[in-house]
Amino acid sequence: MPIPLTIATIPLRVLLIEASEDDASLVVRSLTRGGYSVVFERVESPEALTAALDGGAWDLAIADYMMPRFSGTAALELLRTRDPDMPFIFVSGTIGEDAVVAAMKTGAHDYITKGQMTRLVPAIDRELQDARVRRERKRAERRLAHLAYHDALTDLPNRTLLHDRLQQAVLGAYRTGKPLTLLVMDLDRFKEINDTLGHHAGDRVLQLVASRLRGTLRDVDTVARLGGDEFALILPSTDLDGAVATAAKVLLELERPLVVDGRTLGVRASIGIARFPQHGASAETLLRKADIAMYLAKGDSGGYAVYAADRDRQTHRRVTLATDLATAIDHDEFFLEYQPILHLRTGLVVGVEALVRWNHPLQGRLLPAEFIQLAEQTGLIHRLTPLVLDKALDEWPDADPSMPLTISVNVSSRNLQDPELPDRIQACLKARGALAPSLALEITENIIMSDPARSMETLTQLHNMGVRLAIDDFGTGYSSLGYLRRLPVDELKIDRSFVVGLGAGNDEVIVRSTIGLAHNLGLSVVAEGVESHAVQGQLLAYGCDAAQGMFISEPAAASVTREWIARRNAFGPAA
Numbered sequence: 001m002p003i004p005l006t007i008a009t010i011p012l013r014v015l016l017i018e019a020s021e022d023d024a025s026l027v028v029r030s031l032t033r034g035g036y037s038v039v040f041e042r043v044e045s046p047e048a049l050t051a052a053l054d055g056g057a058w059d060l061a062i063a064d065y066m067m068p069r070f071s072g073t074a075a076l077e078l079l080r081t082r083d084p085d086m087p088f089i090f091v092s093g094t095i096g097e098d099a100v101v102a103a104m105k106t107g108a109h110d111y112i113t114k115g116q117m118t119r120l121v122p123a124i125d126r127e128l129q130d131a132r133v134r135r136e137r138k139r140a141e142r143r144l145a146h147l148a149y150h151d152a153l154t155d156l157p158n159r160t161l162l163h164d165r166l167q168q169a170v171l172g173a174y175r176t177g178k179p180l181t182l183l184v185m186d187l188d189r190f191k192e193i194n195d196t197l198g199h200h201a202g203d204r205v206l207q208l209v210a211s212r213l214r215g216t217l218r219d220v221d222t223v224a225r226l227g228g229d230e231f232a233l234i235l236p237s238t239d240l241d242g243a244v245a246t247a248a249k250v251l252l253e254l255e256r257p258l259v260v261d262g263r264t265l266g267v268r269a270s271i272g273i274a275r276f277p278q279h280g281a282s283a284e285t286l287l288r289k290a291d292i293a294m295y296l297a298k299g300d301s302g303g304y305a306v307y308a309a310d311r312d313r314q315t316h317r318r319v320t321l322a323t324d325l326a327t328a329i330d331h332d333e334f335f336l337e338y339q340p341i342l343h344l345r346t347g348l349v350v351g352v353e354a355l356v357r358w359n360h361p362l363q364g365r366l367l368p369a370e371f372i373q374l375a376e377q378t379g380l381i382h383r384l385t386p387l388v389l390d391k392a393l394d395e396w397p398d399a400d401p402s403m404p405l406t407i408s409v410n411v412s413s414r415n416l417q418d419p420e421l422p423d424r425i426q427a428c429l430k431a432r433g434a435l436a437p438s439l440a441l442e443i444t445e446n447i448i449m450s451d452p453a454r455s456m457e458t459l460t461q462l463h464n465m466g467v468r469l470a471i472d473d474f475g476t477g478y479s480s481l482g483y484l485r486r487l488p489v490d491e492l493k494i495d496r497s498f499v500v501g502l503g504a505g506n507d508e509v510i511v512r513s514t515i516g517l518a519h520n521l522g523l524s525v526v527a528e529g530v531e532s533h534a535v536q537g538q539l540l541a542y543g544c545d546a547a548q549g550m551f552i553s554e555p556a557a558a559s560v561t562r563e564w565i566a567r568r569n570a571f572g573p574a575a
């Protein structure tokens, strides 16, 4: 071992491929003098080189060009099979120019003759620096490649990688005949989390969901984020029973409270399941079918659903409608019709109910049954309801004192969970100088049951503003009159299914007792769906306050309804 001549500072592990011990010492001495603290091993055969490479990590190789039992170019070739990047420098006696060129072509980094040893240290400095740059560039490239295939927020595989893996899984399942299932999952009400708690909280939720998914599934399963709040799970070697059990497990796991920014949230999701080969034999088809099944699951109010061909057509339409719905708001494709509400004893029109319609560019006029639920699921209801409110208040300006009317607008459960709703309504009224009592909001009873505390808060605020509140479709939900007593509501609308029944001699008892109890609670009662003179007469006899329905008037454009009301009120109580 040579003794260092100066105090060396930079550690350097050198592999010396050199037959002569003296020449090796010469190299080491130069390096040490150049400021390196050298650790080296000298080898002179392929076997020894292999052993040295196996034995440790090296910063650099220096090789003689010609040795009795080895050649520099053979050494270089061998080394490149192990480490394509390690700096490699020939240090040799003079050889022909051709040999130098050949050596450089095989991938050596430099060639130094033994008579030019002063060049050695600068050459090594440069090569080590270059090697560092190469390593960093490779790391950056790997990072970029990772980002191209992974989602930056959750670090899960992205849609591209999922697609690749799914293709591989399909091929594997073909080959082995083993089952394969694909799950597509979408979080319910994620938009609400984003809207009410902010994007930061939304991001946190996605990260937590991602780690729960990873934690719940097996290592062979792929968990990917498709974008937004959509995830996909590939379950290889898993049949339908296994997939259903996994879906249930995932849903349960997500329901465990999540703590985000100090708040505790419960997350629910809908999962669609598609299986290979029953539902599709390609990655694309499986993804599409799982997506459709996911929509089915949402329609079934959460949980999971397995793809079913017979429900596909209908779902396809829903999926298309869901995408159209977003642009419909921007393109102002909605309009309102109004159905008059008649005070039974006086025969005067006391209000109109605004009913939204969608003028779809391809499908024509659509009724709320076709899109309200979708609007709720996609969160678009938060934009739709204010739009309906604006239109309704614009079309029935409060200015005409000869026609004091209440404008009723239907409000969805999602709207009640929006803490800004009361302020927004206040602003709406104020902008038009309208009075709060001229507005009634209709709320179906199940809404209130889904989040009683939150709904109660919003309802109380609205009530204190003076807005009238009505329970819509009463009788179809689970709430008792006793429960409703605790709500700050003014009015109860008996669902049309009971009212229609009156005409057929049914539901008499229900309708009568509902009217009686409601009056006891200080609520006024409106009957919906009056389709005949006889039913209207019965309702009057039972003491029902008001009614609406086809027999009285169908919903129509504001101008038509306004004329109808003018004519009707001119007749007065006689009608």
Ligand code: C2E
Pocket (backbone or CB within 6 Å): 339, 354, 355, 356, 367, 368, 369, 372, 385, 388, 409, 410, 411, 412, 442, 472, 473, 496, 528, 529, 530, 531, 548, 549, 550, 551, 555
């Ligand atoms: P709803 O609030 O109970 O409205 C009454 C529904 O009964 C309307 O259906 C109306 O056209 C229909 N109707 C009126 N008279 C009769 C009759 O004599 N017989 C029968 N069988 N039906 C009658 P439409 O317009 O299809 O609306 C359906 C539901 O959609 C509404 O039920 C309401 O819950 C919801 N909706 C309507 N507009 C909006 C809205 O702007 N926002 C929200 N969130 N929901 C709305």
Ligand code: MG
Pocket (backbone or CB within 6 Å): 353, 410, 442, 472
């Ligand atoms: Mg209504």
Ligand code: MG
Pocket (backbone or CB within 6 Å): 472, 473, 493, 495, 496, 528
């Ligand atoms: Mg109703």
